[in-house]
Amino acid sequence: MSNLSDLIPAGGGQNNTDFVADGGITSGKPVILTAAGKAAPIVGSSDSAGTPEVYQTNGTTWNQATFDSSNNKVVVSYNVGGTGALVAVGTISGSTITYGTPVGISGAGNSYGSITYDSNTNRVVIAYRDYSNSDYGTAVVGAVTGTSITFGTPVVFESASTPYIGTTFDTNNNAVAISYVDGGNFNYGTAVVGTVTGGGTNSISFGTPAVFESASTSWTSATFDTSYNRVVVAYADAGNSSHGTVNVASISGSVITFGGTATVFEAANTQYISATYDSNLEKVVIAYKDTGNSNYGTAIVGTVDGSYTITFGTAAVFAPADTDYSVATFDSGSNQVVIAFRDEDNSSYGTAIVGTVSGTGVSGTISFATEVVFEAATTQYIGCAYDSNADKVAIVYSDNGNSDYGTGVVFSIGSTNLTSTNLLGIASGAILDTATGTINTWGSRNEVQTGLTIGSDYYVQTDGTITTTSTSPAQLIGTAISATQINIKDYTG
Numbered sequence: 001m002s003n004l005s006d007l008i009p010a011g012g013g014q015n016n017t018d019f020v021a022d023g024g025i026t027s028g029k030p031v032i033l034t035a036a037g038k039a040a041p042i043v044g045s046s047d048s049a050g051t052p053e054v055y056q057t058n059g060t061t062w063n064q065a066t067f068d069s070s071n072n073k074v075v076v077s078y079n080v081g082g083t084g085a086l087v088a089v090g091t092i093s094g095s096t097i098t099y100g101t102p103v104g105i106s107g108a109g110n111s112y113g114s115i116t117y118d119s120n121t122n123r124v125v126i127a128y129r130d131y132s133n134s135d136y137g138t139a140v141v142g143a144v145t146g147t148s149i150t151f152g153t154p155v156v157f158e159s160a161s162t163p164y165i166g167t168t169f170d171t172n173n174n175a176v177a178i179s180y181v182d183g184g185n186f187n188y189g190t191a192v193v194g195t196v197t198g199g200g201t202n203s204i205s206f207g208t209p210a211v212f213e214s215a216s217t218s219w220t221s222a223t224f225d226t227s228y229n230r231v232v233v234a235y236a237d238a239g240n241s242s243h244g245t246v247n248v249a250s251i252s253g254s255v256i257t258f259g260g261t262a263t264v265f266e267a268a269n270t271q272y273i274s275a276t277y278d279s280n281l282e283k284v285v286i287a288y289k290d291t292g293n294s295n296y297g298t299a300i301v302g303t304v305d306g307s308y309t310i311t312f313g314t315a316a317v318f319a320p321a322d323t324d325y326s327v328a329t330f331d332s333g334s335n336q337v338v339i340a341f342r343d344e345d346n347s348s349y350g351t352a353i354v355g356t357v358s359g360t361g362v363s364g365t366i367s368f369a370t371e372v373v374f375e376a377a378t379t380q381y382i383g384c385a386y387d388s389n390a391d392k393v394a395i396v397y398s399d400n401g402n403s404d405y406g407t408g409v410v411f412s413i414g415s416t417n418l419t420s421t422n423l424l425g426i427a428s429g430a431i432l433d434t435a436t437g438t439i440n441t442w443g444s445r446n447e448v449q450t451g452l453t454i455g456s457d458y459y460v461q462t463d464g465t466i467t468t469t470s471t472s473p474a475q476l477i478g479t480a481i482s483a484t485q486i487n488i489k490d491y492t493g
Contacts, residue, residue, distance in 0.1 A: 160184025215239025268292020377401025
C-alpha cells in the first residue's frame with residue numbers, strides 16, 4: 001500500500017491501520033507514508049542561523065553580498081566612514097563563515113552600493129555612488145583569488161548623483177544591468193548596460209543609459225528572469241504616490257530596452273524593495289515594506305511573459321511588524337526564498353524568514369515559515385547571497401550592538417521528509433523498526449497525547465512535533481477534543 005487514498009474506506013469513518021515501521025516510531029508521534037508503503041517517523045531540522053562573524057572592525061554601511069561560483073566565495077562590499085569602499089571575501093564551512101583581509105577600492109567612497117557576479121568572466125561587479133567623486137555613479141570589477149580580491153580601475157557610468165542602485169547579471173547576453181536614480185535628470189529611474197572584460201584588466205564599459213520611469217524614483221532593485229531573458233526592475237514611483245512598481249526590459253549588446261508599460265504591484269507607499277528570481281517556478285519575488293499596511297514586511301510573486309508584461313498574484317505578509325532593510329535571495333538548493341530584515345517590533349533585531357512560492361500559471365503565491373533571529377541587536381544595512389557550494393545563505397549587516405561592525409552569519413534552511421502529500425497519521429503506540437503496529441489515520445482518533453488545549457487545531461511541524469502553529473510548511477492533523485485526544489481530520493485527497 002503506497003497511496004493515501006487507499007486508506008479511506010467507503011463512507012469515511014474511523015480508520016486504524018497496521019503498518020510496517022521504517023525506523024523506530026514513538027507512541028503518539030506523527031508518521032509519513034513512504035514510497036514502499038511503510039510508516040516512517042518524521043525527521044527534520046528547523047531553519048537556523050550560525051554564530052555571527054565580524055569581517056570589519058569599524059562601523060559599516062551599505063553591506064551587500066554576492067556569490068562567486070568559480071571560487072566558491074561570498075564577496076561582501078560595504079563602506080567605512082573615513083576609509084571608503086571596501087570588500088571582504090568569505091568562505092562558508094558548515095554553519096560558520098570566515099573572511100580574508102578586507103581590500104579597499106582605490107579612491108572610492110561607497111554609498112547605495114550594489115554587487116553582482118558576472119558568471120561569463122568570473123568577475124564581481126560593484127556599482128555605487130562614489131561620494132569621493134561628486135556622488136557619480138561608478139562601477140568597478142574585481143577578480144577573487146583565494147580570500148582576497150584585485151580590482152580594475154573604477155569607471156563612471158553616470159556623471160551625476162546616483163542613489164538607490166540595483167544590479168543584476170543577464171546570463172543570456174553576458175551583460176550587467178544597473179538600475180539607479182539619475183540625480184542629474186530629475187531623479188528619473190534609469191538603467192544602463194555594462195560589459196565586463198576579463199583577463200588582467202578587470203575593466204567594464206557602458207552603453208547609453210535608458211529611462212524606465214520619467215518621474216522621481218527610489219528603492220530600485222533589479223533581477224534577471226531567465227525564462228524570457230528579461231531584466232526586471234522594481235522601484236517606488238514618486239510620480240505615483242511612491243507606489244511599488246515594476247518595469248521589464250531586454251538587453252541587446254550594450255542597449256537596454258524597456259518594452260512595456262510599468263505595472264504597479266503595491267498601490268501604497270513602498271520602501272526597502274528587493275527583487276529576486278525563483279528559477280524553479282520561473283517567478284519574480286519582491287519583498288518590501290508596505291507603509292499602506294502598518295509598515296508590514298510584505299512579499300509578492302510576479303510572472304513575466306514574452307511581451308514585457310508582468311502579472312502579480314496576491315501580496316502576502318511575511319512579518320506583521322514594522323520592517324526595514326528587507327532583502328531577498330533565492331536558495332536554489334531548497335527552491336525557497338530567504339528574506340532578511342530588521343524587525344522594528346522586536347527591538348530592531350536582525351531576522352530572517354523562509355518563503356515557499358507556489359503556482360504554475362501566471363499567478364503565484366508565497367507562504368512563509370517561522371521567523372529566525374540571526375542577530376539579537378539593532379541591525380541595519382542588510383545584504384544576503386546564496387552560496388550554492390555550501391547550500392547556505394550568507395547574511396551580512398551592520399551590528400549596532402557591536403559598534404556597527406560589519407558582520408556576517410550563515411543561515412541554513414531546515415530539511416524534512418514531511419511533504420504536503422505524505423502525512424499518514426499518528427502512531428497509537430510505540431513501534432520498533434521493521435515491526436508492525438497501528439497507525440491512527442484519516443478520520444480516526446489518537447488518544448496518547450499530553451497537554452492539548454481542547455478545541456484547538458494542531459499541526460505537524462517539519463521536525464515531527466505537534467503544535468498549534470500553523471505556519472507553512474506545517475500540516476494540519478486535527479483538533480483536540482481533550483488533553484490527550486486528537487480527532488484526526490478526514491482525508492481530502
